[in-house]
Amino acid sequence: MIKEDTRADVRERPRIGVYALTSCYGCQLMMATVSDILEVANVFDIRCFYMVSSASTMDEEVDIAFVEGSVSTEKDLKEILEIRKNCKTLVAMGACAVHGGVQSWAEGNLSYDEIYEEVYGDDKIDMPGLQAAPISQYVHVDYSLPGCPPEEDEIMYFLTTFLVGSFPEQKDYPVCAECRTTGNPCILIESNVPCLGSVTTAGCGARCITFNVPCIGCRGPVPHNTAWFDALATVFKKRGFTEEFVRARLKIFAAHNKNLDKMLKKAFGGDK
């Protein structure tokens, strides 16, 4: 089933695997459709990428594993443990893997059983499900590639650093910074819309704001202990957005983030 590649350099090419847990397949689709994909397929030895290749297996060792999706079933859990065992470097790819994704939105509000009942009623399904969680809840994650989905240039940056034997650095500043370099007017201030850019990790070039659409935080909260967030976060309160409203909105993509409350306190507490 595995393609036999007899070229001499095949051993030197870093082996990568792309795996999916519970997800929308968007991160993988992004990776499969980067404009240099044919080049990527040449310089890496892709051992597992079920979405695009039937020459894929789960139980092979790879140098770098890119994992998409949250742990939402017992099967996901078994697989992530196996992937961790089989890889040297593990990258959590996308909001689902990094933060638990939109499927974690109800985290802390509803239990798995309550959510299950809303959707399936009393009927039973053979497969055991779990409350959706980021993969870091179960295994060590070496690098996180944020975004829902991640940006093409960032995927390429990660791949390139691995190719040259280096490692990717994470962005630690908020989307507001990119708004300024792009020259966008601040829509939180000018149009009074609940833009989450001040507390969201940059890297998308302030994509939504350039379309005059408020950031909903798909790249996840700015990492703790670094920039934290932009001073604009204190504007929420002045503009009449309550702490509860902003918390619920932040939870779309950051339900499992431990610093959420600290962050909100800082944004809402200090402003009289």
Added chain:
Amino acid sequence: MTDKIVQSIDIDHVARIEGKAGIEVHFDGADVKIAHVNIFEGPRFFEAITVGRPVEEAVAVFPRVCSFCAAAHKITAVLAAENALRIEPTEQTTKIRELCYLGDHIESHALHLFFLALPDFLGFPDAFSMGKVHKDLIKTAIALKDIGADIQTVIGSRYIHQENVLIGGFGRLPSRRNMEGLATRLKGLFNMAEDALEVLVSFPNWSEVEGERLHLALRPVGEEYGVFGDTVEATDGTKFKTHAYRMRIQELVIPHSFAKHSRYQDRTFVTGALSRVTLFGDLLSGRSKELVEMYSDFLDPNNPLANNFAQAVELVHWIRRAHTIAFDLAKSMRDESRVEYKLGKEQSGVAVTEAPRGMLAYTIRVDSKGVITKSDIITPTAMFLPVMEEDLKRLTAALLNVGTEKEEIAQKLQTVVRSYDPCVSCSVHITDVE
């Protein structure tokens, strides 16, 4: 002496489809006992987690059901929300949305045909190795995928999870120049759009998998082959208004999957490109109409493999239709602000559209504070899964009868599953059980 041992074919993970599914077939001699498509994709409970949240946030979350048809989910959810809020989009908004939606169809069909389906027919494990031998084919694949993706990016902000498709309209409208650029590129792709068909005409459908089936599709508005409509028609001559879909389409919970199975008047049914061409192929025009007439043998409504062919025909049509819309918008686009809504009493809204894989239905109920109190989604994959299982059963039996090896049967079963272009992530997003 008869062989009493029940044998099985187990495929853990069908490659080259969207999502995680396996195939499990049990047979005794040539008597096939069970043919299951096991859905391993975990549930993401979109209908439960959006309850209690502002409708604006919920419509931002819905496209995350599935990346291959993110625009389909976004646009359908927005239409259902607008229906619940009792507002109508402007004519221009509808036109831009249709173009965005066609971008999704073009991207999705191109990915499915060239990256997922064709490698089977040409004998490769994936498009990368196929591309080493068939260089032109992979060039076409990328050009078509790119134009589909770029249409969605120009209009929706990106091609997976478009944020610039909003209730009432758009945050920012694309410019006339944008539209002109798209129109020019689309025109340049008219010929390439036929490349998938050209490959497929060398591969007749397998008769072993043939079996009668009921097709459902949305009658397009304006009598022009398209994605929007308000009446569903079936090949048995019946029809119903989309607002009644929850009455007409029943959903069952099945132990071997997080995806529910659908029934129409107690019958299993299919939906998708083949259903659209079967029911409304006469509304195609120009080149695609010519092609449908030329190759009608390949479009057998009772053969699931014909769905590949139907998608390839649609690709030809969508590229031309997208060109017409973009060309028109390049001249007519004018500045327009979003239609505003007033919150009133609690009401439900419904929308059904034709997504790349078939009918997609949304019901959204919004209360007087703009908060969701109920949502219901039925996806095409959930609709056609039961028929897919019947096909696998029929095919296995036919192949066992002529002594085909298990290995080969397993390959063929996967090819049939792929021809449906199932979207497993979609299928597990599930409606509620009352």
